Amino acid sequence: MQYKTDDGTPPPASSYYCIVGFYAIGVLIATCVFDLFFYVEYLHDLRTQPLNGEYDYIIVGSGTAGSWIATRIPSDNVLILEAGPNRNGLMDVPLFLPLLQGTNYDWHYQTEPQTQSCWAMNENRSRWPMGKVVGGTHMLNNMIHFKADRKDFSNWFETNAMLDRFMEFFEHDLWSNVERGFTTELGHVFIDAAKSLGFTEDEFFHPFVTTRHGRRWTTAHEYGTVHRPGHERMTNILVERVIVHAGIAQSVLVSRAGQRFRINARNGIILAAGTIGSAKLLLHSGIGPQSQLGQLGIETIINLPQVGKNLQDHISTGSELVLIRNPLNLHPVDIVHPKNVFHYFTGNNRESSLSFGGCEAVGFVSFGGNYTSDLQFMVLPAGLSSDGGVHLRKILNIKDSVWHDYYEPLLRMGQSVVTILPILLHPKSRGEITLRSSHVRDAPVINPNYLTSYEDVNVLIKGIRLLQKITQQPPARKLGLEFNPKPFPGCTMQPFDSDAYWECYVRSVTHTIYHPVGTCRMGSTGADSVVSSSDLRVHGVQNLFVADASVMPGLPSGNPNSVAMAIAEYFVRSNFPPSSVMPEK
Numbered sequence: 332m333q334y335k336t337d338d339g340t341p342p343p344a345s346s347y348y349c350i351v352g353f354y355a356i357g358v359l360i361a362t363c364v365f366d367l368f369f370y371v372e373y374l375h376d377l378r379t380q381p382l383n384g385e386y387d388y389i390i391v392g393s394g395t396a397g398s399w400i401a402t403r404i405p406s407d408n409v410l411i412l413e414a415g416p417n418r419n420g421l422m423d424v425p426l427f428l429p430l431l432q433g434t435n436y437d438w439h440y441q442t443e444p445q446t447q448s449c450w451a452m453n454e455n456r457s458r459w460p461m462g463k464v465v466g467g468t469h470m471l472n473n474m475i476h477f478k479a480d481r482k483d484f485s486n487w488f489e490t491n492a493m494l495d496r497f498m499e500f501f502e503h504d505l506w507s508n509v510e511r512g513f514t515t516e517l518g519h520v521f522i523d524a525a526k527s528l529g530f531t532e533d534e535f536f537h538p539f540v541t542t543r544h545g546r547r548w549t550t551a552h553e554y555g556t557v558h559r560p561g562h563e564r565m566t567n568i569l570v571e572r573v574i575v576h577a578g579i580a581q582s583v584l585v586s587r588a589g590q591r592f593r594i595n596a597r598n599g600i601i602l603a604a605g606t607i608g609s610a611k612l613l614l615h616s617g618i619g620p621q622s623q624l625g626q627l628g629i630e631t632i633i634n635l636p637q638v639g640k641n642l643q644d645h646i647s648t649g650s651e652l653v654l655i656r657n658p659l660n661l662h663p664v665d666i667v668h669p670k671n672v673f674h675y676f677t678g679n680n681r682e683s684s685l686s687f688g689g690c691e692a693v694g695f696v697s698f699g700g701n702y703t704s705d706l707q708f709m710v711l712p713a714g715l716s717s718d719g720g721v722h723l724r725k726i727l728n729i730k731d732s733v734w735h736d737y738y739e740p741l742l743r744m745g746q747s748v749v750t751i752l753p754i755l756l757h758p759k760s761r762g763e764i765t766l767r768s769s770h771v772r773d774a775p776v777i778n779p780n781y782l783t784s785y786e787d788v789n790v791l792i793k794g795i796r797l798l799q800k801i802t803q804q805p806p807a808r809k810l811g812l813e814f815n816p817k818p819f820p821g822c823t824m825q826p827f828d829s830d831a832y833w834e835c836y837v838r839s840v841t842h843t844i845y846h847p848v849g850t851c852r853m854g855s856t857g858a859d860s861v862v863s864s865s866d867l868r869v870h871g872v873q874n875l876f877v878a879d880a881s882v883m884p885g886l887p888s889g890n891p892n893s894v895a896m897a898i899a900e901y902f903v904r905s906n907f908p909p910s911s912v913m914p915e916k
């Protein structure tokens with residue numbers, strides 16, 4: 332394929348500068364507006380204090396799981412503590428989701444340098460955005476709602492009764508705020524091409540997304556619709572640690588703008604601070620591996636060796652791997668077109684790209700393992716270079732040399748690209764989170780150890796090979812999909828298209844899919860886990876629970892947000908008698 336326009340000539344340089352200019356101005360305006368909202372909220376929050384010094388329950392974190400628990404907990408004396416500010420309507424526009432990364436609404440985490448992966452990234456580090464806002468990471472995510480299957484959780488729980496209780500979330504469709512989203516031609520073509528290889532519509536389809544009338548709808552939005560007198564939510568407040576006395580979690584130490592205070596919980600403290608936040612909080616509270624805590628001068632309250640261990644993430648590969656002959660209808664001008672904006676505001680979500688969360692088709696593939704699927708595809712109608720190199724390459728941390736060598740020439744030649752990501756669903760590699768220091772405001776050390784197991788590389792190569800077949804099917808050829816013929820910088824010593832070449836490629840282009848889990852895994856004892864799978868109570872501590880993505884022992888065979896909701900519901904059902912649980916809607 333030639334990097335040229337329809338009539339065979341490269342586009343004029345002015346079109347390159349127009350794209351760069353459009354996105355540079357757009358990103359600048361969006362960043363300023365988000366900053367403005369953030370500081371207004373922050374100043375407002377400085378004036379608020381908790382009404383009481385003691386509550387029945389304290390929930391730490393108002394993300395996917397925390398807001399679900401807040402909605403469903405049958406108690407009218409609850410305090411919710413959130414490190415970030417309140418959300419705003421601009422954040423509900425799905426297409427703006429990448430713009431939130433790197434703002435004050437993001438924790439700005441990044442991994443340690445990786446030895447076996449991320450070679451195309453600055454210092455071999457992967458950026459890990461996470462929501463620091465009411466709604467948590469559900470406010471930053473692509474909103475894909477995954478309906479999980481019982482088979483994937485068969486070894487998560489000790490008894491069938493527990494598994495049954497967990498599965499009730501999916502089997503009773505307790506989260507019904509989903510819609511089919513906007514699609515371009517690409518999504519349909521990809522699904523048709525997969526079908527011509529024998530895949531079914533249960534395997535390749537347009538996903539449901541968590542929107543309402545085309546706007547982002549999170550568990551925090553849902554919480555806003557229920558009337559919970561006696562509940563209080565404080566924002567812009569950091570929980571520093573949990574105070575445990577005589578084996579009972581009694582209070583939390585919190586801080587805001589240099590002021591520290593303590594709030595008590597009579598019946599329970601529920602950590603829903605996410606895969607990084609919950610593990611970090613336990614470690615700062617002296618609950619974790621004794622030797623590690625000792626080295627940092629933190630007194631060990633409970634020696635729980637598994638805290639921070641078992642870190643797992645979905646990873647993928649393949650930016651600018653697939654080229655497309657003609658651009659899809661996602662041109663910058665289409666985005667700001669009055670008709671597009673009109674459709675957004677009239678709730679005509681399937682017509683407006685503003686309602687688009689990024690992914691228009693998914694595919695699930697089994698290689699015969701123990702899970703429902705081993706590989707997932709996510710299809711996005713644009714590439715890393717589609718915004719002129721203004722924002723996406725920064726949030727993905729691409730090295731300048733790689734950008735100039737591989738990505739930028741496509742942009743300058745006016746070559747349209749799409750992104751079809753083969754995703755490793757069940758990695759064998761395991762990482763961990765440890766504390767960098769005893770200072771609570773220091774980011775932890777995040778080491779996912781991506782691709783340290785060769786089996787993980789193998790699955791991704793199988794994914795690329797399958798993608799090659801899909802793009803060779805007649806529907807895909809008709810649309811003009813084709814693999815990028817240019818060898819990736821740093822991999823040119825391997826014969827192009829050999830397995831050795833693709834190994835180098837996946838170790839270079841290692842993209843997180845932003846699904847870390849597992850650092851407070853559930854299980855039966857303190858030797859193998861952090862919380863009990865029967866009720867999500869931290870081993871050895873009364874009244875302390877963890878209920879969020881961190882308790883997953885492994886990754887689901889798909890996007891984990893719904894599974895974090897299911898865990899939150901499981902927490903409520905396990906700890907409160909069924910008659911006292913909030914009625915189903």
Ligand SMILES: Cc1cc2nc3c(=O)[nH]c(=O)nc-3n(C[C@H](O)[C@H](O)[C@H](O)COP(=O)(O)OP(=O)(O)OC[C@H]3O[C@@H](n4cnc5c(N)ncnc54)[C@H](O)[C@@H]3O)c2cc1C
Nearest residue numbers: 392394395396414467468473474475570605608880890892
């Ligand atoms: C870019 C991106 C795209 C994604 N796309 C999808 C998708 O399409 N579908 C899907 O299923 N999943 C997706 N995910 C993953 C999904 O959003 C997460 O798995 C899910 O939100 C995790 O929920 P959680 O409740 O465990 O944590 P979170 O939602 O992150 O909630 C944790 C909350 O706790 C707060 N907190 C943390 N520490 C403290 C503290 N010390 N004091 C006070 N508050 C604290 C945080 O600010 C946050 O609000 C995506 C993630 C990202 C980053």
